[in-house]
Amino acid sequence: MEYLINISILFSIYGILAVSLNLVMGYTGLVSLAHAAFYGIGAYATALLMTKVGLGFFETILCGMLLTGLAALAIGTVLSRFRDDYYIIASAGFTVIVFNILMNWREVTGGAVGVFGVPRPMIAGTVLTSNLSFLGLSLVFLAVVAGAGTLIVRSSFGRALKIIREDEDVALVFGYRPLHYKLAIFVISAMMASVAGSLLASYLMFVDPSTFTLNENVFVIAMIVLGGLADIRGALLGAALLIGLPEALRFTGFPDDIAAQMQKLTYGLLLIVLIFIRPQGILGKFRI
Amino acid sequence: MTFYSFSGMLQCLCKRDKGMELFLQILINSVIVASIYGVMAMSFTLAYRGTRFFNMAHGAMGAVGGYMFFFLHQNLSWPFLACVFGGVVAAGLTGLLTDRLVFMPQRKRGASGAVLLVVSLGILAVIEAVIAMIFSSSFQPLAPMGEITSYQIGPARISEIQTWMVMTNLLVFAGMLFLLYETKFGRLLRAISDDQEVARILGIRTNLLIGWMFFISAALAGLMGILVGLDTGVEPTMGFYLLLKGVIAAIIGGISGVPGAFVGGFFLAFSENLGVWALGGAWRDAIAFILLLGFLLFRPQGILGSREG
Numbered sequence: 001m002e003y004l005i006n007i008s009i010l011f012s013i014y015g016i017l018a019v020s021l022n023l024v025m026g027y028t029g030l031v032s033l034a035h036a037a038f039y040g041i042g043a044y045a046t047a048l049l050m051t052k053v054g055l056g057f058f059e060t061i062l063c064g065m066l067l068t069g070l071a072a073l074a075i076g077t078v079l080s081r082f083r084d085d086y087y088i089i090a091s092a093g094f095t096v097i098v099f100n101i102l103m104n105w106r107e108v109t110g111g112a113v114g115v116f117g118v119p120r121p122m123i124a125g126t127v128l129t130s131n132l133s134f135l136g137l138s139l140v141f142l143a144v145v146a147g148a149g150t151l152i153v154r155s156s157f158g159r160a161l162k163i164i165r166e167d168e169d170v171a172l173v174f175g176y177r178p179l180h181y182k183l184a185i186f187v188i189s190a191m192m193a194s195v196a197g198s199l200l201a202s203y204l205m206f207v208d209p210s211t212f213t214l215n216e217n218v219f220v221i222a223m224i225v226l227g228g229l230a231d232i233r234g235a236l237l238g239a240a241l242l243i244g245l246p247e248a249l250r251f252t253g254f255p256d257d258i259a260a261q262m263q264k265l266t267y268g269l270l271l272i273v274l275i276f277i278r279p280q281g282i283l284g285k286f287r288i
Numbered sequence: 289m290t291f292y293s294f295s296g297m298l299q300c301l302c303k304r305d306k307g308m309e310l311f312l313q314i315l316i317n318s319v320i321v322a323s324i325y326g327v328m329a330m331s332f333t334l335a336y337r338g339t340r341f342f343n344m345a346h347g348a349m350g351a352v353g354g355y356m357f358f359f360l361h362q363n364l365s366w367p368f369l370a371c372v373f374g375g376v377v378a379a380g381l382t383g384l385l386t387d388r389l390v391f392m393p394q395r396k397r398g399a400s401g402a403v404l405l406v407v408s409l410g411i412l413a414v415i416e417a418v419i420a421m422i423f424s425s426s427f428q429p430l431a432p433m434g435e436i437t438s439y440q441i442g443p444a445r446i447s448e449i450q451t452w453m454v455m456t457n458l459l460v461f462a463g464m465l466f467l468l469y470e471t472k473f474g475r476l477l478r479a480i481s482d483d484q485e486v487a488r489i490l491g492i493r494t495n496l497l498i499g500w501m502f503f504i505s506a507a508l509a510g511l512m513g514i515l516v517g518l519d520t521g522v523e524p525t526m527g528f529y530l531l532l533k534g535v536i537a538a539i540i541g542g543i544s545g546v547p548g549a550f551v552g553g554f555f556l557a558f559s560e561n562l563g564v565w566a567l568g569g570a571w572r573d574a575i576a577f578i579l580l581l582g583f584l585l586f587r588p589q590g591i592l593g594s595r596e597g
Contacts (some may be wrong), residue, residue, distance in 0.1 A: 031402055081585060085342045085401040089535065090584055093577035096532070100574035214528070218409045225406070258421055265417035271410025272390060275403060287403075 005131045009203055011243045012138040013196045018223045018235035019149045020192035025221065026230035026286055027153055028185050029165035033217045034075055034091040037098035038190040040212030041068045042197025044102060047115040047207045057121035061198045065191040072190030076183045095214050102209040114208025118201050138199050142236075145192050149232045152188070161185055162230075165286070215264070222267035225274050228284030237282060242267055309443040314565060316444040318558040323450075323457035324512060326553025328534025329541065330464055331508035333549045335383075336538070337481035338498040339395070341404040345386055345411035346509055347531025351524060353379035353510025354517035355419050358430055376510045383506020384499055386411055391502075392495055412528060420524040430517035449519045456515060457553070460508060464546045477501060481544065509534075529573070536576050540583040542593025551591055 017039060024030050045064030049055045055063070075094050082090050102109045109115070120128045121137060128134050152158050160181055164171045168178045201207045223242045228234020246263035254262060279287040332346050357375035360366045366374065390411060394404055437448040446454075468474035479487045480494050488494050512530065513522070533556065541552020556576060563575035583590065 031406060078581065078585070085405055086584060086588075088402065088405055089342060089539075090581060092532070093581055096577050097574045100571055104568070104570040215413070218413060221406065222410070257425065261417040261420045261425070264413050265421075268410045268413030268415075268417060272407055272414070275394065275399070275407045275410075279403070 036217040038193040042194025046198035068194035076186035228281035230286035234283035322557035329537035329549035347527035349506035349509035350513030351527035354513035354522040379510020380507030542590030
């Protein structure tokens, strides 16, 4: 039971990440490898502000979102100069740079060791120590993020994004400024990734840099490509499948190290196979 | 996450404080690191010329070469050169296989560069995972136990393996220039990279030649993987960082040219080592990417480049 709760919490965290990245990748057509960095900034914001400054969990989420939003605004402005492959390579650079900062700014981030003793959230005087209550909270966050994502993509703003994805010149003719729209969705999406990071930090009660790598980013891309590009439910489905599948393998008695590699093997193979048989993913409406 | 501290470079950097000696040490270390980046960049651009996409699986060929060497050496105890040959061929064949099974069919469907890049990330993950399942995910030294010969050049020190790296870099540079500009095969390759459609109309078998490009490119990456493994060690994720540095060197040198990749390797290695000297070794990757972003923003055609960025 405890095990199932654990997986469900992981699912809700990755679900948030997948929805967030899908807004950028599926709806706007920008393959970002910078999202692991935003995930990391959120996680460290919560970890550091809770342990060193003593802020409450919900305040740190807001601080993390603010910080990530500012970072995303700067990074997005730089990235807006690039297209396609160069966009992907340059965005990867930011994940590596943030990883390096987390790793090396030891006085603040604790270096490779990370930050320990991150408290669980407190609501109305009670600390959510049990995993079940934490699951409830993370599902609420997932619902909020997925709801916000749905609202965004159904709004006129979301339709503009899709026009930009299909043809920027057409968007310009209709009076939309692609740069502003792309920046706006990039910042929103980064802030969502930050929330996922905050949840992770408080759930695991510690953070270290090794979580926020390019690999992690590719893992989330695989979720979206599997579940469906440009579909919110698709992102959730992809997250559920890719979190659930390897965990099921662990049940069948593979050792832990092998199981971790199985996860990597699964998402790698899925990326390759899906591009051949169904490039838009199970529920998707767009192919990169 | 990998970090290569190339053979105690840091200790050397910290101990010496006289300007000239320090400069010489940084220079020699840069030449060593530049060899790794240069070979990765040149081999990367070779395949890039034909396919025009960033093949993220290219670095994994370095890991394939290194681990094949490891397997042949430890488990089958083949002689040294046979192990090197085996590793290089295994890497080349893996590269060829990725093209035949994945990239070639995708090219025929007219897949975009971004799609191919995402697919190649998948291939990278698969290769890393398979290697880790067979050999474990931990770092392992490749060098045959025992003597590690090293030479003294003034105040600086360079190991035998590192001199091989430097020679490999120079040989690959000369060899690729010869191959591309002095042979019929090279003329065909250049024809493909200029215009595939026209090349095909003229009766050039483009896919066969691109297959060769993949083989040679991956084999060279495999060779570098073996040398890096002998110098420090191998781990399943080593390829990715080899690749990123190769791609960065290729881009800042001016992508799709052999001289550009060669020069880019030196430029990247020298800037990194200067940065490492000023900030500390752990910032190496960040320095590389900041350099890349600087180039992409202000000189997208690279140092020697003339094409579009």
